Amino acid sequence: MWIIKLPFKLIALVLICVLAVVGIIGKIATLLSAYVVGFALVLFFLLAVFCAFQRQWGNVIFLLLFDVVLYAAQFMAMLFTEITGEWRAALMRFVRS
DSSP, X not given: OHHXXXXXXXHHHHHHHHHHHHXXXXXXXHHHXXXXXXXXXXXXXXXXHHHHHTTOHHHXXXXXXXXXXXXXXXXXXXXXXXXXXXXXXXXXXXXXX
């Protein structure tokens, strides 16, 4: 039975290495981009508040929608990083079996 699993385990080892590299790059990228995106979120929210005081409702809606899109993009990047980590862990369990 182990001879049947051996090619798949070798392929899994390569995938583990690729997912580890992608996970590390993803974690670094999301950590660094969190500072930029966080600053942009605060800035656009403050601009939306300023536009609300000026009664420029079109700009308020646009800025708040842009905030939501930025937040969703940051969330999706973090989710992608976590999913690659879970896949790597599952492949490691398969190799150890």
